Amino acid sequence: MEQQAIMDRLKTILKPYARDAGALESMDRDTAFIRDLKINSANLVDIVLDVEEAFDIEIDNESMEQMLTVGAAIDIVQTRQTSV
Amino acid sequence: MIGNDIVDLQAAGEESCWQRSGWLNKVLAPSEQVMIENGPEAGTMVWLLWSMKEAAYKLYYRNGGPALLAPARWQCTIWNLSGGAAEGIVREGHICYYTRSLITPAFIHTTATLHSGRDKPSIYINNAEISRPYLRDSFFFKDSRGVPYLACKASGNVKPVSYSHHGRYEALAFFGNLHAAGLQGQ
Numbered sequence: 569m570e571q572q573a574i575m576d577r578l579k580t581i582l583k584p585y586a587r588d589a590g591a592l593e594s595m596d597r598d599t600a601f602i603r604d605l606k607i608n609s610a611n612l613v614d615i616v617l618d619v620e621e622a623f624d625i626e627i628d629n630e631s632m633e634q635m636l637t638v639g640a641a642i643d644i645v646q647t648r649q650t651s652v
Numbered sequence: 653m654i655g656n657d658i659v660d661l662q663a664a665g666e667e668s669c670w671q672r673s674g675w676l677n678k679v680l681a682p683s684e685q686v687m688i689e690n691g692p693e694a695g696t697m698v699w700l701l702w703s704m705k706e707a708a709y710k711l712y713y714r715n716g717g718p719a720l721l722a723p724a725r726w727q728c729t730i731w732n733l734s735g736g737a738a739e740g741i742v743r744e745g746h747i748c749y750y751t752r753s754l755i756t757p758a759f760i761h762t763t764a765t766l767h768s769g770r771d772k773p774s775i776y777i778n779n780a781e782i783s784r785p786y787l788r789d790s791f792f793f794k795d796s797r798g799v800p801y802l803a804c805k806a807s808g809n810v811k812p813v814s815y816s817h818h819g820r821y822e823a824l825a826f827f828g829n830l831h832a833a834g835l836q837g838q
Binding site (some may be wrong): 585603608609610611612613614616617620629632633634635636 | 663669675720723724
């Protein structure tokens with residue numbers, strides 16, 4: 569899946585959790601979930617589960633450790649999709 | 653140094669569904685999931701464990717640890733849980749964090765320290781005294797890693813503090829007190 573397509577779908581997933589709508593609109597690979605999008609830390613786990621469902625992948629706890637930015641999330645999705 | 657975390661139980665109930673399939677496996681170690689199964693109030697226990705992990709993680713991060721989303725790696729043991737209070741340990745690798753929690757029907761607040769000593773931290777939870785106007789003589793800032801401090805405008809004194817915000821609640825924890833540190837100004 570193309571990076572931009574993943575990014576677009578990720579934006580939809582993040583929307584209900586992001587408290588900074590402007591930062592969400594202009595998000596790029598460096599955007600951090602907590603620092604930039606002001607997402608509550610407990611919701612990060614919900615986001616991981618949403619990403620698993622949306623892309624039909626499994627994210628183990630080791631991969632999840634780095635899932636704190638848009639770029640890291642995209643990389644995890646791409647790695648998991650090519651490994652299937 | 654200290655880490656603290658506050659969970660607004662109402663906001664947690666509205667924003668997060670811990671009963672969702674897979675949620676607990678990503679947050680809790682197997683030994684902690686047993687505590688949920690055996691506990692009378694599963695929801696309270698989930699958020700107590702979460703706040704213990706978060707408080708310990710904040711101290712770990714403050715002390716230079718890399719940012720991680722790995723709640724199951726921080727493993728909690730609760731050795732005392734009664735009267736709306738809990739004491740326990742959170743282990744990550746070889747490091748132990750000692751935690752004290754306050755459990756109310758509205759929120760759960762936990763502080764984590766590296767020592768189990770008698771020094772009691774100052775804790776302010778939605779306290780008018782700590783509200784922004786009070787801080788006119790000092791200011792709250794974060795360093796490049798996002799670690800918070802309070803600084804006195806007049807004296808330049810800087811105090812490491814742990815700040816937490818969730819839903820209707822915000823909490824500040826630190827050792828010593830603001831007045832003694834000259835942080836309130838004259």
